[in-house]
Amino acid sequence: xxxxxxxxxxxxxxxxxxxxxxxxxxxxxxxxxxxxxxxxxxxxxxxxxxxxxxxxxxxxxxxxxxxxxxxxxxxxxxxxxxxxxxxxxxxxxxxxxxxxxxxxxxxxxxxxxxxxxxxxxxxxxxxxxxxxxxxxxxxxxxxxxxxxxxxxxxxxxxxxxxxxxxxxxxxxxxxxxxxxxxxxxxxxxxxxxxxxxxxxxxxxxxxxxxxxxxxxxxxxxxxxxxxxxxxxxxxxxxxxxxxxxxxxxxxxxxxxxxxxxxxxxxxxxxxxxxxxxxxxxxxxxxxxxxxxxxxxxxxxxxxxxxxxxxxxxxxxxxxxxxxxxxxxxxxxxxxxxxxxxxxxxxxxxxxxxxxxxxxxxxxxxxxxxxxxxxxxxxxxxxxxxxxxxxxxxxxxxxxxxxxxxxxxxxxxxxxxxxxxxxxxxxxxxxxxxxxxxxxxxxxxxxxxxxxxxxxxxxxxxxxxxxxxxxxxxxxxxxxxxxxxxxxxxxxxxxxxxxxxxxxxxxxxx
Amino acid sequence: xxxxxxxxxxxxxxxxxxxxxxxxxxxxxxxxxxxxxxxxxxxxxxxxxxxxxxxxxxxxxxxxxxxxxxxxxxxxxxxxxxxxxxxxxxxxxxxxxxxxxxxxxxxxxxxxxxxxxxxxxxxxxxxxxxxxxxxxxxxxxxxxxxxxxxxxxxxxxxxxxxxxxxxxxxxxxxxxxxxxxxxxxxxxxxxxxxxxxxxxxxxxxxxxxxxxxxxxxxxxxxxxxxxxxxxxxxxxxxxxxxxxxxxxxxxxxxxxxxxxxxxxxxxxxxxxxxxxxxxxxxxxxxxxxxxxxxxxxxxxxxxxxxxxxxxxxxxxxxxxxxxxx
Ligand SMILES: Nc1ncnc2c1ncn2[C@@H]1O[C@H](COP(=O)(O)OP(=O)(O)O)[C@@H](O)[C@H]1O
Ligand SMILES: [Mg+2]
Numbered sequence: 135x136x137x138x139x140x141x142x143x144x145x146x147x148x149x150x151x152x153x154x155x156x157x158x159x160x161x162x163x164x165x166x167x168x169x170x171x172x173x174x175x176x177x178x179x180x181x182x183x184x185x186x187x188x189x190x191x192x193x194x195x196x197x198x199x200x201x202x203x204x205x206x207x208x209x210x211x212x213x214x215x216x217x218x219x220x221x222x223x224x225x226x227x228x229x230x231x232x233x234x235x236x237x238x239x240x241x242x243x244x245x246x247x248x249x250x251x252x253x254x255x256x257x258x259x260x261x262x263x264x265x266x267x268x269x270x271x272x273x274x275x276x277x278x279x280x281x282x283x284x285x286x287x288x289x290x291x292x293x294x295x296x297x298x299x300x301x302x303x304x305x306x307x308x309x310x311x312x313x314x315x316x317x318x319x320x321x322x323x324x325x326x327x328x329x330x331x332x333x334x335x336x337x338x339x340x341x342x343x344x345x346x347x348x349x350x351x352x353x354x355x356x357x358x359x360x361x362x363x364x365x366x367x368x369x370x371x372x373x374x375x376x377x378x379x380x381x382x383x384x385x386x387x388x389x390x391x392x393x394x395x396x397x398x399x400x401x402x403x404x405x406x407x408x409x410x411x412x413x414x415x416x417x418x419x420x421x422x423x424x425x426x427x428x429x430x431x432x433x434x435x436x437x438x439x440x441x442x443x444x445x446x447x448x449x450x451x452x453x454x455x456x457x458x459x460x461x462x463x464x465x466x467x468x469x470x471x472x473x474x475x476x477x478x479x480x481x482x483x484x485x486x487x488x489x490x491x492x493x494x495x496x497x498x499x500x501x502x503x504x505x506x507x508x509x510x511x512x513x514x515x516x517x518x519x520x521x522x523x524x525x526x527x528x529x530x531x532x533x534x535x536x537x538x539x540x541x542x543x544x545x546x547x548x549x550x551x552x553x554x555x556x557x558x559x560x561x562x563x564x565x566x567x568x569x570x571x572x573x574x575x576x577x578x579x580x581x582x583x584x585x586x587x588x589x590x591x592x593x594x595x596x597x598x599x600x601x602x603x604x605x606x607x608x609x610x611x612x613x614x615x616x617x618x619x620x621x622x623x624x625x626x627x628x629x630x631x632x633x634x635x636x637x638x639x640x641x642x643x
Numbered sequence: 644x645x646x647x648x649x650x651x652x653x654x655x656x657x658x659x660x661x662x663x664x665x666x667x668x669x670x671x672x673x674x675x676x677x678x679x680x681x682x683x684x685x686x687x688x689x690x691x692x693x694x695x696x697x698x699x700x701x702x703x704x705x706x707x708x709x710x711x712x713x714x715x716x717x718x719x720x721x722x723x724x725x726x727x728x729x730x731x732x733x734x735x736x737x738x739x740x741x742x743x744x745x746x747x748x749x750x751x752x753x754x755x756x757x758x759x760x761x762x763x764x765x766x767x768x769x770x771x772x773x774x775x776x777x778x779x780x781x782x783x784x785x786x787x788x789x790x791x792x793x794x795x796x797x798x799x800x801x802x803x804x805x806x807x808x809x810x811x812x813x814x815x816x817x818x819x820x821x822x823x824x825x826x827x828x829x830x831x832x833x834x835x836x837x838x839x840x841x842x843x844x845x846x847x848x849x850x851x852x853x854x855x856x857x858x859x860x861x862x863x864x865x866x867x868x869x870x871x872x873x874x875x876x877x878x879x880x881x882x883x884x885x886x887x888x889x890x891x892x893x894x895x896x897x898x899x900x901x902x903x904x905x906x907x908x909x910x911x912x913x914x915x916x917x918x919x920x921x922x923x924x925x926x927x928x929x930x931x932x933x934x935x936x937x938x939x940x941x942x943x944x945x946x947x948x949x950x951x952x953x954x955x956x957x958x959x960x961x962x963x964x965x966x967x968x
Pocket of ligand 1: 725728729730748749750751752753754755756757
């Protein structure tokens with residue numbers, strides 16, 4: 135299907151490239167995701183237009199679409215990571231939230247300043263600040279502000295990598311014993327682990343503690359392994375001021391940590407000049423959120439690329455075989471334990487990264503956040519089941535449908551109802567609501583639904599899940615023919631010249 | 644030299660195999676482990692002809708028993724218990740290199756369990772398994788397969804949601820792309836693709852050999868029972884094994900397909916020198932196609948020898964043929 139092939143075979147019809155594009159489209163790569171997102175955007179633009187509005191309508195729509203995209207991207211990353219475990223390999227990891235938590239707190243340990251501004255707040259290692267300070271010294275030829283910023287970004291990157299390694303390491307420790315056993319043990323171990331992690335983070339014992347107590351020694355006047363105070367903040371939570379939104383905000387503000395205290399940059403002036411003015415009328419925070427959302431979309435693309443790369447390779451083929459029948463893979467000479475551990479570690483690291491990007495963006499977290507609850511794991515599973523386990527495109531679409539339609543949709547719906555239907559006091563119980571419904575007045579029931587929508591959407595999620603499992607157990611895009619190979623496996627006509635095999639067809643990326 | 648010979652075997656058969664052995668000993672051109680081991684054994688045997696007769700002789704015998712040159716597989720005193728049940732109870736037999744050996748016995752005789760113990764699916768509770776001169780007792784399944792001993796299952800285990808092409812692409816040994824870094828890193832992926840492109844041709848050839856190439860893009864789960872058997876055999880072959888253990892490869896296969904399978908097996912044996920050990924119910928089939936037959940009963944080997952002899956063996960007739968035929 136590549137250009138080279140067309141050149142080689144003169145009789146190849148001109149319809150080949152066109153069919154290639156159609157195939158790609160139908161097989162659902164970027165096109166299918168784009169169409170889904172477009173439909174979701176149209177739906178939410180309409181819902182926004184129908185709902186209560188503050189400010190210009192274009193601005194409301196844009197800001198809502200930004201929020202929808204943000205949630206879609208956050209879910210998509212985690213669903214993709216889970217797809218690597220469950221969809222590709224059949225590893226039943228129901229501790230996703232735990233691995234996210236490891237990523238989040240490891241990142242916090244790395245980035246929280248050594249002397250936090252809030253009194254009594256837990257200290258961290260302050261790595262980005264250290265990098266920033268070092269950079270100003272190491273890069274004297276640069277503007278000190280720029281050098282310090284570059285150092286900060288490098289420090290954030292290092293912290294992210296370390297946090298991913300931490301999540302991967304915890305994954306390995308979990309996986310090594312559990313993967314030797316039957317498949318269901320992994321489920322038990324992972325769900326237990328995620329609860330242990332969450333409860334440990336809540337425990338007062340770790341609110342502040344000292345790393346390396348009594349390990350310090352002096353050699354040649356230099357102190358090694360000094361005591362390092364760190365902490366989780368336990369139930370009081372932890373400030374994460376140096377989070378991945380900072381570099382994004384720095385594009386717009388000279389003082390990204392506290393925009394009000396600084397100035398806007400030239401880029402900021404330009405972008406805000408356009409987007410805060412009519413017809414958009416966006417708020418500045420919405421604009422920087424939008425920028426962060428675009429960065430997240432980039433991360434989703436990177437996750438997707440990595441997974442396709444893993445899936446379309448001999449490594450991915452073995453994963454698929456493990457999912458189908460591990461004994462067969464074994465009997466064909468594949469040391470499946472090694473494959474399972476590797477893929478488990480990679481998936482956990484990705485979950486850690488997803489956790490960081492998800493949770494730290496508000497600059498604060500505590501263990502009661504839904505992000506670290508078992509519920510989070512189940513949301514991600516539901517999104518994957520809807521989209522179709524095993525399919526990357528399905529993972530992204532499942533994430534989008536779950537985040538937008540199932541999770542945000544009901545809220546929009548209730549806002550619209552609130553706007554258009556005058557409701558005095560909603561009934562307190564569903565019984566009351568139904569009783570009045572019997573008297574042929576739908577308003578009380580509607581009022582009950584609307585006032586309890588954030589709870590009732592769980593029922594919607596449940597109903598959708600049951601429907602999907604009953605009627606389409608493989609999800610929207612499961613069962614797709616994604617060939618697990620790095621080259622096309624279709625028969626190459628054995629040529630007289632023999633030049634065809636040279637490039638082995640199109641790389642599957 | 645022949646210490647593993649069965650007392651039941653007629654002298655003529657023994658002579659025949661001896662001749663074969665002497666041919667095989669000249670085989671170090673192959674240059675792999677087992678022949679090297681065989682030469683070592685031969686040397687030891689040579690050294691054993693010194694005056695210290697009695698003990699030395701037994702030592703020679705010992706050495707010869709460990710690595711006779713022409714044996715692919717030696718199973719000695721294999722035991723496997725499930726709870727109190729002895730599924731395999733001290734089974735011993737050998738399979739000669741390049742032979743088509745049949746393993747028969749009534750249901751529950753322990754044939755599949757023997758296969759499972761040889762290939763590491765089960766850990767044997769006793770006994771040894773030697774493959775091409777190397778002790779592989781207790782090896783894990785992938786280690787056994789990577790030494791060139793591959794098996795199929797009594798109930799075909801196709802990888803349902805993988806296409807036939809993917810099924811076959813899975814099997815070859817030494818795929819660089821099975822390393823995660825090679826699969827993912829941009830610089831390293833070129834070699835993965837080259838290797839896979841080479842494999843694709845072999846995959847198609849193998850599919851054609853088994854006449855299932857028209858189903859290549861089909862998911863394996865959509866195949867009929869007989870086609871699954873063909874797929875399993877084709878897939879195992881992609882591993883380029885030196886010996887195959889086939890557990891009831893003809894069960895549920897229609898007669899014309901059975902013929903086809905048997906043709907392939909003979910072809911592989913004759914052209915590539917593959918060794919086959921086949922579990923099969925159909926006595927006539929085994930008697931007609933195998934040069935050597937092993938009869939199992941209640942976890943032990945009841946008799947072993949050429950088909951004609953097995954047919955006459957009273958104990959086999961009593962234990963097996965008597966109530967089955
Ligand atoms: N995994 C197992 N657990 C318990 N018993 C088993 C298992 N596998 C086989 N057996 C028992 O071992 C005996 C031998 O079985 P098998 O090797 O399958 O016989 P064959 O293949 O010769 O028909 C049977 O009695 C069978 O029930
Ligand atoms: Mg059996």
